Amino acid sequence: MPKGFTLWFTGLSASGKSTLAERVRDILLERGMKVEVLDGDEVRTNLSKGLGFSKEDRDTNIRRIGWVCHLLTRNDVVAVAAAISPYRAIRDENRRLIGRFVEVYCQCDLDTLKGRDPKGLYEKALNGEIKNFTGVSDPYEAPEKAEVVVNTASEDIDASVNRIIATLEQLSYIPATDGRGYNEEEEESIKQRLKDLGYI
């Protein structure tokens, strides 16, 4: 069975993509998997250096990240991409290219994002100092079929991480562990309850 897959975090700037990617990476590393994180900000300083924020450049950037994820995935590495990736069509293109692809949509309302604004980007964008800023002056197309939707404005980060890991387990991309689900004793009790009502 292949072991590689791509976990693709998409969402607006400051929506929690990098934070969640790091947390999930740590869990996957602990479970003995080979993991590489491709963070959008870092990629723009090397792989996509020189690209701007026009639609064409954004698409090129996301296709490049997708291509690297594709190579990693087919070599049994878990590729974790954290990039705004605002256009649905390009994300879906990567999904088709990679196959073993899990999309995580980091949903967050603009007011919360403005409140966070760790790099002061929203303030500058709203003041017109930054052009083509996704969510303010450039579009963001939310996924229609993300495997996981996390709301980072209202949801506890542990809950988001748990749901992502649970989805990977459910999709059989990673083996299930007792740590997150029921332990053996609980599982026996659940079985008994279900039997008592004829549900198994």
Added chain:
Amino acid sequence: MLFFRGRKKRRVCVVGLDGVPFGLLKRLAEESVMPRTAGIIREGGLRKMRASLPPVSSVSWSCFMTGANPAEHGIFGFTDVSRDSYQLRFPTFADVAVPTFWDRLGERGRRCAVINQPATYPAREIPGALVSGFVALQLQKSVWPKTHLSALERMGYRIDVDARKAADDPDGLLDDLEATLKRRRMAAGYFWKQEAWDYFQVVVTGTDRLHHFLWKAVERREDPRHQRAMDYYRRIDDFIGGLWDTFHEGRSADREGEGFMLLSDHGFSGLKRDLRLNAWLHDNGYLEYAKEDPASVADIDPERTRAFALDPGRIHINARERFAGGCVDASEVSALREEMAAKLRALKFEGEEAVAHVFTREEAFHGPKQGLAADLVAIGRAGFDLKGTTKGGEIFAESHFQGMHTWDDAFLWTLLPVPESPDISEPAAAILDWLTQ
């Protein structure tokens, strides 16, 4: 209808009655067993509602709380099967892959108090308070935030009745149902006052338990326990009436009833026979076991098994692209599905057709997790309860249960705008709109 003036902020109160069919609710209202409910539904708004596929509480309530299809929220039954080992696994609340509408209300600054919602165990943070329902095991892991735990312990809160004793002690079950409902009502009263809620929900699961074990007592006047079963419904009616009165004291709506909702997660009918799908698959040459006394589908022989069933009517094709030990090529799946569906539709017991519907995965499920769903979902005709057990070679078997879940006759009563013929994922949008407009 009364019209209120000076409305405060909008609120919603939902009472869930697990496993109560449309026809039964209507009858009990008409026969004055449930006079308060009769008063509520008198002026319209009551409709039949389709449950989830399959019609079990974990799936149906997950559809309700997310407003999503199982292929979106990822809960397909009380059990899932591993792609690698065919072992059963038991999904938890953490497996729900999309936010609940309670989470969405929280984004808009609204708070929720949710009591005894099935499929929410272990409890996690929601904007407000949550007490998990079935299959919750320990109260400590069923309550969020934990600050409410001691109050629930003090009132002797019960998560559920003891179903293990129910089959042998029907009178004990009725006592247990009454005692559990009393505590549920106390918990509802507690959260009503303690939480500054905009959305309130309490689910009564005792109705489902009553129907599983004592459906005849509900249906037949001559049954020796009929009056006790009706008394249980009278108490539920009183509970509903009490919530209705208190809800309207708060003037939460422009007109009476707006924002109040009653619903069930699936229907119920009497039971003639269990229909053991794995026995049927074995009998028809689709399934072979590796052991003489198989404990679960983990004991199939993957090389000789083309299909197997999980409860209640989920048939998975043992496809190579899906299961590590799969033996069916992708090119054969479609024809195999059609063949099995046609045979199931023709299946009879003593001249009576046993299967009402057979849905393909594509007909039943829409969303990114469609690939995890069963290839076929079968729904039995009333009286034939589809099972995924691997025990017993008989296809049609007698059961100690008296009732079974049904799919297309859950009920919904609401004055909020919902489709005339809704399914259980649809009230969520109406509630969200109402509370956030």
